[in-house]
Amino acid sequence: MAEERSGSDPAREDQGPAVRALIAALHSSDGMERTEARRLLVRIGRPAVYALIAGLSSPSKRMRWEAAKALAEIGDPIAAPALVIALEDNEADIRWLAAEGLIALGRSGLAALLGALMGSDTSVWRREGAHHVLHDLARGELHDQLAPVLAALESVHPDSQVPQAALVALSSLQESAPSQARLGPSAPVTRK
């Protein structure tokens, strides 16, 4: 029991060699090979997420793009903080993928996103990415909580308005959240 709580992830260790090989294949110049590797990493799910999060920090644009794409498809909430960072990637298509990944996470990605909006050093790219995500999610049942944050993002002085709006929205969402929707160790949702 102690070992179960110790942070060891047997699935991760079992899949280690396969994940390493597949991550290496994401560097391939062969598009078909990269696509197949990404598809397999998505099937592996959580054990691949650790390496894919690291992949978002790669100096290689190709690696970051593939990692963002795979993480968006895996849909594991633990990747949300890394996807939020990727909203500030130098490459527009990677920022777009990160936003799509956060949209796919829905409510379970919002703690990371709203938390990142509370800072005083929020970049234009982060705000643009957040707007992309929140605009999409506010179309649904989260409209009431997210609309004030969107309004703050669209305001003349977002730096002064967004942090407070994000804090209020986060508190409101947590009060109404079902426990399985929180950022946590829940089983990854792998989309087919």
Added chain:
Amino acid sequence: MSAIRVDADGPVNQMESIAAENGIVRGGIWVLIVAEPCSLRNSLQALLATMPRLRVIQVDSIQAAWVAIECYHPALLFVDLDLPGDEVQHLLRQLSARAYAVRSILLANDVQQQKWAEAAGADMVLLKGFPASRLTATVGRLLP
């Protein structure tokens, strides 16, 4: 997929080791808050978000904390002592045993919990209700 190589020193290991050594991903230092959703957690996140370089993650259980630690290699860990004491103690022991480069700040409800947390090996213990200036000073002392 025949061209795929299994390389123990390949990109994954290189990237993981870079993250592990620095506790840094893309120009920031990760801070992990482990607490049930509550105003304390959100206020703490809001305060930390005002500090330059810090990237904050929040999770609501020790189990989730382990996943976040393995993914993000945080440099600093806040743990609410409203979580089960045996799990918190186990977390601290394992962090120490594995030589993770993470400093821990435990958030105690009273002096009794504060003493317990100090004995359990926390790097720092803050009594809830601490002023923002105390938090800033504590974080500044513990982070590189």
